[in-house]
Amino acid sequence: MKKPFFVVNPKSYLYGERLEKLALKADEIAKKYDIKIYFTAPFVELKNISQITENIILTAQHMDETKIGRGMGHIIGEMLINSGVKAVVLNHAEHKLNNEKLELTIERAKELNLDTIVCAGTYEEVKYISSLKPFSILCEPTELIGTGITSGDDYIEKSSEIIREIDSNIYVMQAAGVTTPEDVYNIILKGADATGCTSGIVLADDPEDMMEKMVTALKKAYQERECKQ
DSSP states (O other), X not given: OOOXXXXXXXXXXXXHHHHHHHHHHHHHHHHHTTOEEEEEEOGGGHHHHHHHOSSSEEEESOOOSOOSSSOTTOOOHHHHHHTTOOEEEESOTTSOOOHHHHHHHHHHHHHTTOEEEEEEOSHHHHHHHHXXXXXXXXXXXXXXXXXXXXXXXXXXXXXXXXXXXXXXXXXXXXXXXXXXHHHHHHHHHTXXXXXXXXXXXXXXXXXXXXXXXXXXXXXXXXXXXXXHO
């Protein structure tokens, strides 16, 4: 069994001191529970978050395939690494890439030893992206993002099966509609290798507490799965 990880994805909800507070708590939680936490941040915040944390895996919310040189306003891998980044999210519904750009960007990220968390919605997209062999695939029907409605059992089972039949080394991430610790628990118990959250954390009355509750739910579900092996 793969040891699960958790993705905290503030998107563009937080910046400055508010983002720092969440990042510091994520750093504390990652160490306390011995869990990998991939923490995304807006590009202008990456360097600062890197300087105040030690245990999270700092993650960019996008990357371009561009190499050092010409490219106005592009997000270049070497520059991300220089800011402390170790992973990138690609092809999110809010930042889609065509197939050519996606293939080139995944290849660039691999060249730079950056973990790639690549988003996919339909079964066809899940199958195609699996063939590119990224580090992880985030299976997330676009229509469920931010709704508080999690993916159905059929979708979780079939999308996970597609990935594992093509390459069992790819981490299967299911995260559509995750808003509560119970959602996290159920998704991991159903066999996902990872999950994550945005609005359920950043819009909670106490985001730091909610994040910790979600991580403990993930750990609990994983331990229960281990016991059944």
